[in-house]
Amino acid sequence: DIACPTWLYLSVLTLMTNSIFKAQTSVFGHKPSHKPQTSGSYRPNLAYTGVSRLNPGGRRHYSNTAHSKIHSLMVNERIISFDNLNDETVRAVIKNTTRDMIGIYLIYNKLTGNYYIGSSYKGIYRRFAKHLLYLNTNIILKNAVSKYGLDGFKFLIIEHWYEDPQKVQSPEDLRSERDKLLKIEEQYIEQFCPKYNILTKTSGPSGYKHTEETRQKMRDAWKGNSSRLEFITNLNKGKTMSEEQRNKLREVALKRPPMSEETRLKCVTGNIPVRLYFYEIVNKEKVIDKSQFFVYSSMKELTIELGCGRKTLYRAIKHHNGFIPTMKFVANIGEKKYCYIELI
Template sequence: YKHSPKWSKFHYKKINNSLIDCENRNRINSNKFLTMSPFLLIRNNVLFLSKLNTKSFHSMNVRYNSTLISSPKSDISPKLNDFLIEKNLNPIYCYEELQLESTRKKILMETKNLSGIYLILNKVTLDYYIGSASTDRFYARFSNHLIYLRGSQILKLAARNYKLSNFAFIILELFPEIVTRENNKHLIDLEDFYLKSLLPNYNILTEAGSSFGYKHTEMTRLKMSSNYSQERRDRIGSLNKGKNLSLETIDKLRYKSLNRDKLNYSEQAKLNMKKNSKSVILYNLNKTIYGEYSSIVEAASSIGCSEKTIRRALKTEKKLLKRRWIINYK
């Protein structure tokens, strides 16, 4: 491990069957060190090893190089450097001058196939936002937040008020696996750790991946109440009441309705719908059974009518269908 580029920042000495990290002065039992998976993480300047399946680690299509573990770089702005020191952070990558096309290309290339936790810092107010990105989604998160202004409303307003050059995009920690449905919970837990530790003021929610704990302010509740008052609802409801459409408009609506594209389901899709549908029985008006069908789709096909017509009839009290049958669930 010590000759690998991933460990180039660290030098280890073996003392009393233990490994000493000379930079952070952390003592690690060598036997435990060698049996665990080869992935090193720094969190709040504490060196520890992540338990990761070795097979899955080597099968990952991810570029890990010597910049995986690094201290704050000397080429970043003093304000950003002070922020990292104050918050006791040791990020993986720091990107400034976000308004430049070269910086955006650099983010796209260097974060390709990576996943983890990121921080967006307003260097003027020192407010910040923390989020998580699944595999190969760092650049998408960056562009959505700061270029296309999607996502967090607070961050969107800040990005409009301040120039893009006043923001920094920081990758705090990499997630050591390709994100799947099974391990996504671990990424959310990692994001939750940073939310609870750093308490970012651009984040509305207090828990990662959940709206639990969020409450509207009193002012917001009053605005919502006034926006959807009964008076406004009545006014909207009366807009088209009593209005007569022109013959031209009626013809357009009729033409649009008659020439609507019909949905063509595959045979497999029809079978799936039949499995999930309830059986229905069709009676003649004299109460004799006309037919029994495994689904509404099959009944509609048999009598040559729309599925919507059958569903409407089933919701009525008399269950009368096209004045010829009575339909009901089996």
């Protein structure tokens, strides 16, 4: 036996291990530690771009930019893509293919690389037509289509399915399915950061705030411009309602709930003059001093005098026969007094 140095033995062992690893990689087409994902969700994992649907081999291609993420999405064979949207034949194919389709779609600008992500539960074609043909949703996308033309865009369906026509769903089930679809859409928006999407949440504009830059642009746009006010003024100018419209409005008015007592009191006492007296509590009884009083043209004027809200006065009239139970500072006399009010 020939003595073998320790360092040489370890080197040979390392080379053999690497050879076995490479052989396994070439046979299976992926790293042994990464099992190929062949089932389950079609949605992209938020941690990386290469996943089951977009990457059936299971390889993980890490990416730091939304551009490379969207590119890996667009080249996937499972994505349904439509180009040459200016062609009527292509639009007819889109209509027939997506009319009853439920899922997530993407509108891609071939010239700028910007895109919009949306979802539809009532047929994807309806959203396609609204966004690209009728231009009546999303002002940013509308301006882009007007600028670059329909032929400058691609329409892609990222994820889709069809509703079972034989399955009868309750309103609660439908609402639950729509909520699931919106959550999937929200995941795509968070993952790919589409520039054409105004809102990052699918729950609507609730809680959304314009940036200071956007606010300033809106101020500048309407500053010194009276066309908007003129437009609103002229909306109903010279128009007369038909008898049918009058009857509909009458029916709606009759179905309104009755006015509350507090609201009725506000309507009655809003602009009625009010007389202010002072009272004292003698032997637990309220004694009104009728020799001195002040007259105010409205409740609003009296609230300014006493430094209280209208509710305080309404409450005094409704529940305390006009007596304000707490002392108020009266500017006219410069003192705190118990006040009694009376409608004239």
